[in-house]
Amino acid sequence: MNENERRRYFRVTDLVGLTCRFLTEGERDLAVESKPSSLKSLLGQIEDKINSNLARIQNTQPEVHQVLDLLNQKINLAFGHGILTNEELSGEDATKACQVNLSACGIAFPSSEPAALNQYIAIELILYPTNSRLELLLAVISCDDFDDDDNQNSYLVRANFVNISDVDQEVLVQHVLKRQVSQLKESRAESISE
Numbered sequence: 001m002n003e004n005e006r007r008r009y010f011r012v013t014d015l016v017g018l019t020c021r022f023l024t025e026g027e028r029d030l031a032v033e034s035k036p037s038s039l040k041s042l043l044g045q046i047e048d049k050i051n052s053n054l055a056r057i058q059n060t061q062p063e064v065h066q067v068l069d070l071l072n073q074k075i076n077l078a079f080g081h082g083i084l085t086n087e088e089l090s091g092e093d094a095t096k097a098c099q100v101n102l103s104a105c106g107i108a109f110p111s112s113e114p115a116a117l118n119q120y121i122a123i124e125l126i127l128y129p130t131n132s133r134l135e136l137l138l139a140v141i142s143c144d145d146f147d148d149d150d151n152q153n154s155y156l157v158r159a160n161f162v163n164i165s166d167v168d169q170e171v172l173v174q175h176v177l178k179r180q181v182s183q184l185k186e187s188r189a190e191s192i193s194e
Helices: 024-032 038-058 064-077 086-090 166-193
Strands: 012-022 096-102 106-113 120-127 132-145 153-161
Touching: 012 064, 012 106, 012 166, 024 120, 038 166, 096 166, 106 132, 120 153, 120 166, 132 166
Parallel strands: none
Antiparallel strands: 012 096, 012 120, 096 106, 106 153, 120 132, 132 153
16 A cells, blocks of 8 residues: 555544454454445445534534534443443443544554454544544554553554444544544644633
8 A cells, every 4th residue: 555545535643432452364264254244334325424414513503413413422321322331341341431542544552462463453442532442453564662651552563444334434424534624623722722
């Protein structure tokens, strides 16, 4: 992949929920062949329509927008988006909040174990504050030593998404754009207050 292809989409540093599992070769072949489920795609399309309609009423009816947005987030949580049981919390695959560098075509994230070039990783990504949950397949493009403040992660894994659906990619595009706008507003507010 050349530099132009890698920079097709904006990137943002963001706090997300992340669960990852390094795949064996057999699992890799199955994962590459699988397609997103129709239910998952349908839920993604519904979420996109909700967000689109919410955006339209945000300026004209901010109170209604806020209530509807909170209800949407509550429904997402009720259907298991971002909720962990006690068993999941104690397991190795528990979702952990971590700082990542994210775009619609790839991700960089800290890891406690090294990854080989072209190794496949299955991740579950929870985007805050909407709690949108994406199950994605990654192909590692690099793995470097990493100094983690908590001494829990020794590696920084960079990877591209593989076989990402148009729905999931659009969710990422919208999320990254919203986060960039939010970060720009925060930066401006800080510079004004100084």
